[in-house]
Amino acid sequence: MSRQLFARTPGLKDTVTTYCSGCGHGVAHRLLAEAIEESGARERTVAVAPVGCAVYGYDYWNFDTTEAAHGRTPAVAAAIKRVLPDRLVISYQGDGDLASIGLAEIMHAANRGDRITVIFINNTNYGMTGGQMAPTTLAGQVTTTTPLGRDSATTGQPLKVAELLATLPGVKYAARGALHKPGLVRKAKSLIQKALAVQEAGLGFSVVELVSLCPTNWGLTTLQSVELVEKQIVPVFPLGVFKDESGAKAE
Amino acid sequence: MSAPMFMKGNEAMAEAAIRADCRFYFGYPITPQNEVPAYMSRRMPEAGGTFLQAESELAAINMVFGAAVAGARAMTSSSSPGISLKQEGISYMAACELPGVIANIMRGGPGLGNISPSQSDYFQATRGGGHGDYRLIVLAPHTVTELAELTMDAFDLADYYRNPVMILGDGLLGQMMEKVEFPEPEARRRTGLLRGRPLPPKDWALTGAQGRPPRLIRSLLMQPGVLEQHNFHLAEKYARIERDEPLAEVIGCEDADVVLAGFGTSARVAKQAREMLRARGIKAGLFRPITLWPFPYAQLAAIARTTRRFLVVEMNLGQMIEDVQLAVARERSLKDATIALLPRPGGGVPVPEEIVDKTLEVLR
Numbered sequence: 339m340s341r342q343l344f345a346r347t348p349g350l351k352d353t354v355t356t357y358c359s360g361c362g363h364g365v366a367h368r369l370l371a372e373a374i375e376e377s378g379a380r381e382r383t384v385a386v387a388p389v390g391c392a393v394y395g396y397d398y399w400n401f402d403t404t405e406a407a408h409g410r411t412p413a414v415a416a417a418i419k420r421v422l423p424d425r426l427v428i429s430y431q432g433d434g435d436l437a438s439i440g441l442a443e444i445m446h447a448a449n450r451g452d453r454i455t456v457i458f459i460n461n462t463n464y465g466m467t468g469g470q471m472a473p474t475t476l477a478g479q480v481t482t483t484t485p486l487g488r489d490s491a492t493t494g495q496p497l498k499v500a501e502l503l504a505t506l507p508g509v510k511y512a513a514r515g516a517l518h519k520p521g522l523v524r525k526a527k528s529l530i531q532k533a534l535a536v537q538e539a540g541l542g543f544s545v546v547e548l549v550s551l552c553p554t555n556w557g558l559t560t561l562q563s564v565e566l567v568e569k570q571i572v573p574v575f576p577l578g579v580f581k582d583e584s585g586a587k588a589e
Numbered sequence: 590m591s592a593p594m595f596m597k598g599n600e601a602m603a604e605a606a607i608r609a610d611c612r613f614y615f616g617y618p619i620t621p622q623n624e625v626p627a628y629m630s631r632r633m634p635e636a637g638g639t640f641l642q643a644e645s646e647l648a649a650i651n652m653v654f655g656a657a658v659a660g661a662r663a664m665t666s667s668s669s670p671g672i673s674l675k676q677e678g679i680s681y682m683a684a685c686e687l688p689g690v691i692a693n694i695m696r697g698g699p700g701l702g703n704i705s706p707s708q709s710d711y712f713q714a715t716r717g718g719g720h721g722d723y724r725l726i727v728l729a730p731h732t733v734t735e736l737a738e739l740t741m742d743a744f745d746l747a748d749y750y751r752n753p754v755m756i757l758g759d760g761l762l763g764q765m766m767e768k769v770e771f772p773e774p775e776a777r778r779r780t781g782l783l784r785g786r787p788l789p790p791k792d793w794a795l796t797g798a799q800g801r802p803p804r805l806i807r808s809l810l811m812q813p814g815v816l817e818q819h820n821f822h823l824a825e826k827y828a829r830i831e832r833d834e835p836l837a838e839v840i841g842c843e844d845a846d847v848v849l850a851g852f853g854t855s856a857r858v859a860k861q862a863r864e865m866l867r868a869r870g871i872k873a874g875l876f877r878p879i880t881l882w883p884f885p886y887a888q889l890a891a892i893a894r895t896t897r898r899f900l901v902v903e904m905n906l907g908q909m910i911e912d913v914q915l916a917v918a919r920e921r922s923l924k925d926a927t928i929a930l931l932p933r934p935g936g937g938v939p940v941p942e943e944i945v946d947k948t949l950e951v952l953r
Contacts (some may be wrong), residue, residue: 382797412653417655446644
């Protein structure tokens with residue numbers, strides 16, 4: 339007697355990943371796809387893919403997707419939502435896209451309370467272009483553009499997006515999760531589910547920041563990357579729910 | 590036609606957009622086009638549409654991108670410095686073959702320039718403007734009524750070709766109040782630039798993959814050869830536009846010893862100068878392109894068969910004159926032609942008398 343324990347979600351296409359070994363995007367994609375599929379919204383979802391590694395999100399997501407110019411992802415998503423207010427609109431962004439070039443767009447979409455859900459992948463660097471410093475890069479972290487480690491005296495401190503956005507009244511849900519442990523993966527899914535529910539209830543802007551892994555650009559194995567996230571990144575980017583005005587009790 | 594109304598160009602353009610079923614407008618303040626967002630903010634809610642003041646020109650054009658992705662008729666407007674900022678989004682729209690209307694109510698440049706009327710964005714508008722090989726359909730009205738008519742046409746052409754369309758006006762046209770009559774939208778679709786052609790269904794728009802496979806809108810084409818093929822596909826569309834859409838107003842060129850050439854406001858001034866010249870017995874004609882891209886090369890070349898002297902009047906340092914040279918060169922050697930320029934850059938506006946004087950100089 340055999341029993342199927344795990345299967346592809348209909349929210350994802352039946353394809354092979356081209357993301358790097360150990361990359362967090364695959365897990366994040368699956369969590370988003372599962373949450374959308376399980377809420378019954380897959381056929382009325384429109385997603386916006388960023389410039390960065392996750393531009394290829396549409397190779398995996400089994401729902402309508404458009405690209406956006408670098409950082410303009412929330413502006414594109416906000417307009418889609420205003421044209422199609424009964425659809426579920428997702429803006430999926432990395433840290434270069436959201437926290438650097440697109441900071442104006444994310445702040446104003448959040449401040450307007452645009453009824454979109456932002457999935458923000460924080461892996462402390464620009465992945466697609468080979469690992470440059472991002473606004474989220476840790477102090478002292480070596481990247482291709484901080485060969486001696488990020489000098490906070492001249493390049494600033496890691497930008498804490500979830501906490502920053504949580505200060506804005508238009509934001510009804512802001513949380514940070516992580517993807518490096520099974521328990522945290524399950525927790526991250528519940529954060530995404532809550533964020534989607536906030537949008538579906540028409541409450542306002544919701545964002546889930548996910549601390550992700552980038553073994554390739556970090557120059558580490560996947561296991562070493564898990565350790566780096568646990569010991570160095572999560573202490574700088576604490577996990578938790580920074581704002582929940584969904585009206586329901588947080589888990 | 591509607592009853593005649595007395596309106597500013599900017600307001601007439603906004604009203605025409607709404608009459609053409611534009612229901613999404615995204616703007617950002619910049620002089621001399623501020624009446625457009627002001628009018629839209631009041632009228633769009635009445636029309637059941639959405640006005641949104643974006644945080645920047647970058648956001649505004651990308652909101653047009655997003656609204657177009659979702660299948661809506663959408664518009665933004667700005668003036669020269671703001672249009673520079675929109676170039677990124679316009680390039681993406683052209684690449685993704687998304688319809689949309691962008692109005693550039695030009696002001697003096699370069700840089701912050703001034704807020705006086707100008708035509709110095711001709712190159713930017715007609716050569717694409719942003720990165721990559723692409724073209725916009727560019728329409729150049731010279732009266733407020735024509736601005737209203739071409740605004741309605743702009744939405745139809747954008748949908749017909751799945752291509753962004755730019756309305757290239759200037760601060761004078763935007764700020765000037767004059768009588769305007771709005772055509773009935775259905776009638777205009779027959780008599781205007783669409784010429785009654787049916788609009789294709791938006792079977793590419795993202796609306797949620799209900800009962801169908803997911804759709805994708807993208808411009809990143811990394812597989813070997815795919816982007817090259819996409820560029821050839823765009824080129825084929827541009828060739829059809831160049832074949833079918835060039836349009837110019839031609840007045841009194843049959844017997845002309847000299848032809849005045851200009852677009853928009855400078856053509857309007859040149860029209861009056863032409864009448865003054867004719868009143869003095871000088872055989873002057875007028876060539877006024879209405880589509881700047883595609884430029885009406887063939888129409889101008891036909892004029893060059895019988896006329897060898899041209900005076901190009903532009904509110905810039907001489908940009909459209911290059912297209913005039915290309916057109917004339919189709920019919921005669923440029924050694925055998927006189928193509929003079931009356932340039933008024935940096936916010937200068939010509940008066941009819943100086944065009945008359947310059948024309949007399951050309952004929953001397």
